[in-house]
Amino acid sequence: MPQITVDYSADLADDFDRPGFAKALHEATVEIAAARPPACKTRFRRTEDIVVGPETGGHSHVHVHFALLPGRTEETKARLTEATLELLRTHVKAAEGRALHASAEVRELDASYRKFES
Template identity: 50%
Template sequence: MPQISVDYSANLADTFDRQALGLALNQLAVKYLAAAPDACRTRFRRVDETVVVGERAEGQDLVLVDFPIFPGRSPEAKAGLSEAVLALLAEHLPTAPGRRLHTAVNVVDIDSDSYRGTTLDG
């Protein structure tokens, strides 16, 4: 844990290195949450259609990061992680001329009583 999800506009698919961004996000989890490096996972989902301010997203790109964590971190640690994620997105994602890039991060506590996960080896 954490299992980070990054949703990004299809327009951005060929403009950033997802492997590098995923590794950097995982490193933030280690730094801010004291997560074990081998417990961090990041997945990327390309979003083919988005709506921004009630209209189609022509000329606008979106990157949304969901960062679920186990409870127990202070509000300051969560806020620090959120700010670090936004700064990281700014480093890794280009803003093309004539386009607008919207970024957001949601650091949220999961229900540790019901969360389950497993790893299967073949």
């Protein structure tokens, strides 16, 4: 915990500093949501196809999903998503003429969540 998943448009592959973003995001998550540094895990999923509204081109997209153990306040969750959007502004550059759509959400892990480390 936390489990962080970042979906991003394929056209951003060369213009998204994913390692830098993950490092900064982990630091923010530790500071804002009281996570332990070694517990922060981020995976990136490249999305080949994106359609925004009626258009099939001219748009790039990044969405960050956080899954945290229960207990954070709504204020903490909002601070984390705002910090995430700010970090995206500094780590992602959409190509000239493309609109960048960035979003983030925090949800709580279900009571069934289990993990192991070996």
